[in-house]
Amino acid sequence: MAEEMQSHLDLLIERNIAAGMLPHEARNAALRQFGGVEQVKEIAREQRVWRWADEFVQDVRYGARMLLRTPGFSILAILCLTLGIGTNAAALSWIEGILIRPYPLVAHQDRMVALSGTIRGAERSGLSYPDLLDFEKNSTLFESFIVDKITGTTLSAGDRAERSVGGIVSANYFDALGVRPILGRGFRPEEGAGRNAHPVTVISYMTWKNRYKGDPDVVGRTQYMNGVQHTIIGVAPEKFHGTFIGYSFNFWVPTSMQETFDNTGYKMEDRGARWIEGYAFLKPGITRQQGQAELSAIAKRLENDFPETNRGHGIEIFPLWKTPFNAAGGISTTLGITAAVVFFVLLIACANVSNLLLARSLLRRHEMTMRLALGAGRRRLIKQLFTEGLLLSLIAALGGIAVAYWSDNAFRAHARDSIEPCRSLGRAQKRRRRGDWRQRPIAIALGFGARAGLAQLCSSRRHRVAFAKPAANAKCQSRFLNQQCDHVCRGFVFGRLQTRSRENFSHAVARSRPRASRCRVRGSDAGDSVQLQPSFLRADRD
Numbered sequence: 118m119a120e121e122m123q124s125h126l127d128l129l130i131e132r133n134i135a136a137g138m139l140p141h142e143a144r145n146a147a148l149r150q151f152g153g154v155e156q157v158k159e160i161a162r163e164q165r166v167w168r169w170a171d172e173f174v175q176d177v178r179y180g181a182r183m184l185l186r187t188p189g190f191s192i193l194a195i196l197c198l199t200l201g202i203g204t205n206a207a208a209l210s211w212i213e214g215i216l217i218r219p220y221p222l223v224a225h226q227d228r229m230v231a232l233s234g235t236i237r238g239a240e241r242s243g244l245s246y247p248d249l250l251d252f253e254k255n256s257t258l259f260e261s262f263i264v265d266k267i268t269g270t271t272l273s274a275g276d277r278a279e280r281s282v283g284g285i286v287s288a289n290y291f292d293a294l295g296v297r298p299i300l301g302r303g304f305r306p307e308e309g310a311g312r313n314a315h316p317v318t319v320i321s322y323m324t325w326k327n328r329y330k331g332d333p334d335v336v337g338r339t340q341y342m343n344g345v346q347h348t349i350i351g352v353a354p355e356k357f358h359g360t361f362i363g364y365s366f367n368f369w370v371p372t373s374m375q376e377t378f379d380n381t382g383y384k385m386e387d388r389g390a391r392w393i394e395g396y397a398f399l400k401p402g403i404t405r406q407q408g409q410a411e412l413s414a415i416a417k418r419l420e421n422d423f424p425e426t427n428r429g430h431g432i433e434i435f436p437l438w439k440t441p442f443n444a445a446g447g448i449s450t451t452l453g454i455t456a457a458v459v460f461f462v463l464l465i466a467c468a469n470v471s472n473l474l475l476a477r478s479l480l481r482r483h484e485m486t487m488r489l490a491l492g493a494g495r496r497r498l499i500k501q502l503f504t505e506g507l508l509l510s511l512i513a514a515l516g517g518i519a520v521a522y523w524s525d526n527a528f529r530a531h532a533r534d535s536i537e538p539c540r541s542l543g544r545a546q547k548r549r550r551r552g553d554w555r556q557r558p559i560a561i562a563l564g565f566g567a568r569a570g571l572a573q574l575c576s577s578r579r580h581r582v583a584f585a586k587p588a589a590n591a592k593c594q595s596r597f598l599n600q601q602c603d604h605v606c607r608g609f610v611f612g613r614l615q616t617r618s619r620e621n622f623s624h625a626v627a628r629s630r631p632r633a634s635r636c637r638v639r640g641s642d643a644g645d646s647v648q649l650q651p652s653f654l655r656a657d658r659d
Contacts (some may be wrong), residue, residue: 122158126151172497176504183505184512190477191509194470198513201466203520204459210521212452216438221356224295228399230408231440232262234391235431241441243391244432246372246384248419252432255415258408260398261293265360267394267443268378272367273341277328283318283342283368284359285375291319293398294360300325301336301351304371311373312383318342319351321358324367342368345377360396363444389426394442397434409434474506 126147133143151157184191218226232249234242244252246264253262264287272281288309291298298319308315318340320329329335339346347370359366375392376383384390399408412432420427435441438449485498 202517
């Protein structure tokens, strides 16, 4: 920029020399014609597109200095926001990780619904396997149906035996969920049919690490479950723990092995045996109400076709957070109460910090008035207030991340000492929420930062002196004050009040309008013209 300005100045000098001026006269004339070089540079910089970035850096620096200038206010405000943001981030993350998107790595959870049988439209029950096949065959609004029946067994490998939790699932289970084993494969379609015909299993990542020490050749090995030898055909991904909230599954077996894990007998062909718990995936663009209407119509036809086993039996679909056959229904109320409590904690924290900011804005009225009088625009002050609020909130968000992390660890530590469902839930959520809960403190901080800046702005606008128009030629622009000045000036001229000093005159103006800005009279003698000016702009202050 300096070279460009110098080139323009050199052209003017050459033009003046060509017009017949001496070199020094040409330079002086060029400088007068060009104007102040530094001022021109400032005007050019203001026209840059990225000027807002420089102003933002300036606002951040100034906001940091303001926080350091009042450490007591800063510590108290940051502490309040840290507690509010951290507790809300932890609670919201648990709600999302348990109720809204509870199954890591599962695709299209927004279209996933839970299936439950009903008796005469009120009492809930399971579904029979033949009925589920009929629903899958006759429906047109669903992509797929899957079975997921929780079971427990004694898992033996070598001389070790322990009680494990697993699932009896349909052959399309992993394909429908979009989950790919990290080793081996999932179940084939033919492995879901037959009577104890396919003793194969997919083990969890945790089982693979704990029992088999992460052996890469685990596929093909065998382990005994309920006294039956099963062949390991795959290892589930690390973050996949099954589709049963409250438990982290150790293994999965196909529905063909139902009799092995159910001591009540073989039920795969019994339409009256209602033991199925499962899910379905709606096609894109299909609502839950449309899917419910189609399945209800199919259930009505099945009731007419098989009156002995299906009379009074229907089907109902639920969103994941209302799943009736896992822990979602039991903990949703608790999580809702927790969310309400931490939300009110955040409201209280925001209210306290807002009051602190409003109190500080009253103390900064003189600063805002001075900046306006020196030429700062209203938009510039608004940006400054918003930047200060965002800076305060982002610092609190960093503390909120620490509080959320501590809350997460405390919850899982409590879950490990609780009953088995809670222990499994804690293990599942340990990896389930990684990466998303850190985003919530930032989002909450940005929201509060904008609100804090707006609150300070509204407070300042209530005090007209802080957002009055900049004085032209250093004169007061307040309408009432101008009227008072005119009135006093007439008395000064026509009443020959030459004996009143400038100090008494300024006190008279101040007493006539206590809320108006204090003004002083410029002029050396009584005969000079009277010009009013705010006291903080008066150069020759007494």
